[in-house]
Amino acid sequence: MVTIKDISKKCGYSSATVSKALNGGADINQKTVEHILNVAKGMGYFPNAVARALKTNRTYNLGVLFVDKTFSGLAHEYFSSVLNSFKVEAERLGYDITFISRNINRVGMSYLDHCHYRGCDGVVIASIDFSDPDVVELVQSNIPIVTIDHVFNECTSILSDNVQSVKDLVTHVYNKGHRKIAFIHGEDTSVTRKRLGSFHRTCSNLGIDVQSEYLRAAIYHDPKSSGLATRELLALKNRPSCILYPDDFSILGGITEIERAGLSIPEDISIVGYDGIHLSQVLRPRLTTLRQDTEILGREAAAQLVDAIENPKSYIPQQIVVPGTVIAGETVKQLILAGNTHIFPIYASIFKEDINEKSISYCVGSAFAGHFRRIRAGRD
Amino acid sequence: MVTIKDISKKCGYSSATVSKALNGGADINQKTVEHILNVAKGMGYFPNAVARALKTNRTYNLGVLFVDKTFSGLAHEYFSSVLNSFKVEAERLGYDITFISRNINRVGMSYLDHCHYRGCDGVVIASIDFSDPDVVELVQSNIPIVTIDHVFNECTSILSDNVQSVKDLVTHVYNKGHRKIAFIHGEDTSVTRKRLGSFHRTCSNLGIDVQSEYLRAAIYHDPKSSGLATRELLALKNRPSCILYPDDFSILGGITEIERAGLSIPEDISIVGYDGIHLSQVLRPRLTTLRQDTEILGREAAAQLVDAIENPKSYIPQQIVVPGTVIAGETVKQLILAGNTHIFPIYASIFKEDINEKSISYCVGSAFAGHFRRIRAGRD
């Protein structure tokens, strides 16, 4: 491990001068800089992140906090996608990532403790019980935080547009002729509330009377609970013609249950997922679902977090809403209705596979402006 | 951030004494220890990993190097499973993990540079082009390394039992009556060679003459290339009755191609995957495949790596072989043969869904002994 001291010896300058040259200090001879840089490169020098961190209090490490109710960890396909995109962007900006957990060495360490212990410059939080006191403690600390799909007043959040998405989804199903629409939703979170609210409002606007027995609670990413709810729905006297599920993964429990009942999809019953994970498009029949843009969600979370870290004075926390896209698969049957066949217009980006730059302007405010400016400028 | 100095002030002992008390030093009054520990806990003290690392050269950070040919990142379901299990075990042992890449801040940093930069105590390497000079450089450094599914003389490797697994798979297919067995394999790696070798040997033992046109090269985790190979196989005059694929993910390309040709699975053609990822069991028909035990692979990689780090003198690098399990799905048709109907006995663990403790003894040597001893002892 070659250090600054080694370089300093080799080229005759003091370690202070070397340090300045390496970090692009202003008050230093250009010629000297070049020389030192050459020697450093020749010796294969790389800074020691640990030593630098001790001095500067900046580790260039971002914490990632993710714990879902089913403890899927990295096996959670939706989260893995978001995280991967987060990671790629973070690395591009010069940061590594560290998973935050409470299980390090089995010591009773809170999330905040772990962050301090590792000196995370910032933390992204996703898919967790946001009412957990440990999470609250972390959010209220002075570490920059970005949350995904949950809003805290104090910090930036990246939000999938759940309201619009559920509206699109319900409208899509409605346009296919469905009126008896059931909704199996996940556990009580702000996301669930938004989806439920949007479900009610959209139905109401479309003139559908929502039956309370069509609403069932399950758990996200848990096929078993969705399967159970499905069984209950199938047992109803007046059973729904279409069921919306919490996500593409838990819908598997529903499919199993429907098959077990001897029904076929979509002939006997239509189903709709959520997330648009890869799995949803390799199932047969291909799932009708809502694709959340994990690419943008992750990337933007990283970009915002780094922005907040590097510009603590001028950074303004904000809510960034990322639109989703209905993917019209093969699991919603076209029903022939006696009367009303009016087709309702729906969201502009619907049916489009990819979000292009245009659709990004759907985002609230000009959240992306800075981001794209940064990318174009090729910051380093 | 409360430091040792704060504690030292508060309870009147020097920082040296406090440090010793905190780290369980030997030559120190038990009463003093208790007192200091109390005060520390009261003040909510947690050590600063960065400062400690600078002094001790131990970061309690494990590097993870994973780059597959299709750049799937964390979206690679098989690897995600291994990694998740690796992560859980690492955390249990007091380590965090850091992803190693070459893209940090877009500086030209080799893998080894990144490891040094972050001061990784050890590195696990998986699913990468092991002939990459950067990888070789890393392996030849003095950082403890554990590789997954590749053997370097100098370091421990955790190996899925490819030879036995392919033998089991081919025998299974043979027992179902198949004689015209094609094999689409991944790019040239040591794993591929083992699988190919085992394929040839098993066929030979079973009296099958392997047609060279039945062997096709594709790329792991790349549905497109497997699709292409499938198309070629289907176009053969004497087409195979069963195709083995590189993995469960790339088999999707094969399925698409088979459907496109108007053939049905398994009626017209049988197919077999590899890995046993979750996806394979939610497809319809359910895939016949080989389940690799990602749980054990990841856990053991972490356990071995930490062992190597913490006992540099006594640690002996070794190869640990983890058995796989044939999962009999619905994609291999039972053929009725005119003559020979002898059923060959196959691997003991075949058809079992879960590896239980007994089957662990299949592992080469007593690799697990230390591991389980450690777990039972509840080390901390």
Place this chain on the structure above:
DNA sequence: TTGTAGGCGTTATCAG
């Protein structure tokens, strides 16, 4: 423009 000196929080050595 360059160099000196001190300190970030921790641990290790060695003397008291």
Place this chain on the structure above:
DNA sequence: CTGATAACGCCTACAA
């Protein structure tokens, strides 16, 4: 048993 002191590699006033 306890404490003073130095050092890990780097950065940064401040002095030269």
